[in-house]
Amino acid sequence: MREILGDVRLVRGDLLDQGSLISAVERVQPDEVYNLAAISYVPMSWQQAELTGEVTGLGVLRVLEAIRVCSGISASRSPSTGQIRFYQASSSEMFGKVRESPQTEQTPFHPRSPYGVAKAYGHHLTQNYRESYGMFAVSGILFNHESPRRGAEFVTRKVSLGVAKVRLGYERQLRLGNLSASRDWGFAGDYVRAMHLMLQRDEPADYVIGTGVTHGVGELVELAFAVAGLDWRDHVVTDASFIRPAEVDRLCANPAKAAGELGWEPKIGFEELVAMMVEADLKLLTESGGHAEDWFGSDAW
């Protein structure tokens, strides 16, 4: 953690505590605020629906209020120049049971989990603060973005770690849920670039960020095992305990607005991403003697 942090200075703040956010904004006097904080693991949002609403939904309100109060903005007083710019991490999970494909900034929402509902609240609220107070507040509607730093509970990392454990002889099986769901998976590094670009625009606007290509969980599994020279059919077991109460079957982005207005496009494709994650986990488990999973807590999701 320390190597990653470098010169970064940490300031305490809690999405459940309005005062702490006001203090943090007052102390730091930021030019830009990126709200990437959330309870972000979708299955957990059924187990802790109220907490998800508080953190992932109302947390956005508290950050916006901290910025508004510290900037001295009210309904009758617009922000002066040099205002704090705000980025909200909206999610493709808001599209849920999709009304059209691929999804654009105009596609209606039909969230399928308490997480998706909370994200839709944060999305609308960000738009509302922009319209009510003239704040530079924008949302990136990000599709799934992955890297070797992804948490072990999310399917890409669960698969890359699972493949590495099988390849190195620590496990024989990988237990997964719905293999027929499809996602538009991209590389997190590319998506962070898009977030930054969104806050450098003259006018605030929301953008869909994704690759425009969708793949099934089954395809992900097949490719990841193949990278390690294995056949997934010898190792993958479907386990009903990983099936969700309501599933988002298929997501696919139309990132045309981001390409046209931000000049953004992803540099790393699906195959390269999967190979990067499997190879990183093979290295990690080899160097840690197979104990790397201890660093990620439980992977029993």
Ligand code: G4F
């Ligand atoms: O990797 P996932 O858990 O990601 P999910 O639910 O799509 O959400 C992620 O992306 C969103 C952006 O669209 C973010 F907003 C959100 O915070 C998070 O980062 O699951 C992907 C798919 C699902 O359809 C799931 O049912 O993989 C399927 N899946 C099949 N077996 C599994 C498993 N997912 C997990 N986590 N574990 C499994 O064993």
